Amino acid sequence: MTCQNEIHDGDVGTEFIVTITECIAGIETPVDISTSITRKIIWLNPDGVKTEYTAAYTLPASGGVGNGTDGQISYFTTLGDLVTGSYKIQVKVTTPEGIWSSEIDRFKVKANL
Numbered sequence: 001m002t003c004q005n006e007i008h009d010g011d012v013g014t015e016f017i018v019t020i021t022e023c024i025a026g027i028e029t030p031v032d033i034s035t036s037i038t039r040k041i042i043w044l045n046p047d048g049v050k051t052e053y054t055a056a057y058t059l060p061a062s063g064g065v066g067n068g069t070d071g072q073i074s075y076f077t078t079l080g081d082l083v084t085g086s087y088k089i090q091v092k093v094t095t096p097e098g099i100w101s102s103e104i105d106r107f108k109v110k111a112n113l
Contacts, residue, residue, distance in 0.1 A: 007109045009084045013076055016041060017058050020071040020102060030071030031100075039093040041070075046085025046109075053081075055091070061110050084111040088106045 007014055020043060021028045033039070037056040058064025058072035065072075075089065082088040087109065 007082060007107065009044045009082060009109055009112050010079075011077055011081050011082050011109075014082070015062055016075045016077070016089075016091075017062060017064070017072055018055070018102070020073070020091060020093060030067045033073070033093050033095065034068035035069060035073055035097075036093045036095050038092075040092045041073070042090045042092060044088040046087065047081060051081075052092075078101075082109045084109050 020031045020033055021107045022031050023029070034057075039057075041055045042050060042052050044050050053075045053077045055073040057066050057068045058070070058074040059066045061104070062074060063072075064070055064074070073093075088104050089107060090099050090104045093100050
């Protein structure tokens with residue numbers, strides 16, 4: 001078997017890490033979100049149901065700095081979060097200055113035997 005990071009139906013404890021960036025002079029640069037009031041990871045599941053999950057700053061054990069200055073947020077899946085199919089994912093961050101949404105990305109959850 002080859003080494004791949006796969007997400008499977010029913011996985012619990014899978015960490016989703018998102019780095020919030022902006023383009024500065026043509027370079028993707030992490031956004032300091034350390035003053036954020038709320039951090040949400042939003043999924044549109046294969047059935048078209050939208051769910052918002054509260055995200056935390058990504059901790060050092062997962063490669064973050066733990067305070068948002070690196071633009072990283074994380075969410076760990078719980079029972080019932082993941083079913084087989086294609087998802088859309090987006091991040092929304094609220095700061096004292098405003099509310100910001102990321103681009104929409106996609107990920108796939110694979111079936112089990």
